[in-house]
Amino acid sequence: QVQLVESGGGAVQAGAALRLSCAASGRTYSMSWFRQAPGKAREFVAAISWAADDIRYADDVRGRFTISRDVAKNTTTLEMNSLKPEDTAVYLCAADSTYYSATFTYPSAYPHWGRGTQVTVSS
Numbered sequence: 441q442v443q444l445v446e447s448g449g450g451a452v453q454a455g456a457a458l459r460l461s462c463a464a465s466g467r468t469y470s471m472s473w474f475r476q477a478p479g480k481a482r483e484f485v486a487a488i489s490w491a492a493d494d495i496r497y498a499d500d501v502r503g504r505f506t507i508s509r510d511v512a513k514n515t516t517t518l519e520m521n522s523l524k525p526e527d528t529a530v531y532l533c534a535a536d537s538t539y540y541s542a543t544f545t546y547p548s549a550y551p552h553w554g555r556g557t558q559v560t561v562s563s
Contacts (some may be wrong), residue, residue, distance in 0.1 A: 442466035442552040444533045449557030454525055456561070460518040462533030462554060470536045470543040471509055472550060473514040475529035475559075484556045485531070487543040496536060501527075523561045530556040 448460040462471065472487035486507035487496045495507060501520075509516040516533065534550035544550070 442468060442535060442537050444552055444554035446531065446533045446554045446557040449559045451532060451562065452523060452530045454523060454561055454563050456523050456548075457519070457521045458523065458558075458559060460520065460531055460533075460557060462518075462535075464514045464533075464552075465514075466477045466552075467537050468514060468535040469539045472543065472545075473507065473516075473518050473531055474534060474547060475527075475531045477529040480529075481551055482532070482547050484545040484547075488516060489538040489541065489543040490539065491541075492527075494541070496543060496545055498545075514556055520559070522540060523559075525561045525563045527559060528561050529559060532556040532557050535556070 467488040471516045473485040476482040488507045504520040504522045533554040535552045
């Protein structure tokens with residue numbers, strides 16, 4: 441059974457940076473971050489394959505956010521820079537325990553989810 445625990449959220453001002461971490465127990469391959477703001481659908485943020493050779497970003501975070509992973513520690517990190525108020529959301533870590541060489545940008549590809557960590561960016 442895979443369990444995911446996120447950490448690192450908080451309240452910051454626009455332009456600041458935050459680092460989110462997700463610690464996984466159990467076997468994981470592709471890992472990703474999604475976010476969900478109140479009243480909105482869950483949206484893709486970033487994903488990384490097991491070998492870190494397939495990395496994908498949503499258009500509105502590309503160049504500001506960086507996803508990475510430590511396979512040995514079974515963790516993934518999301519470095520978020522130049523935060524904007526529209527980045528405010530609950531950020532959720534997701535993982536797949538089936539090996540694929542690629543990674544995916546849609547929620548249904550990931551059977552395992554964390555509970556999320558709140559990120560609030562004020563203007």
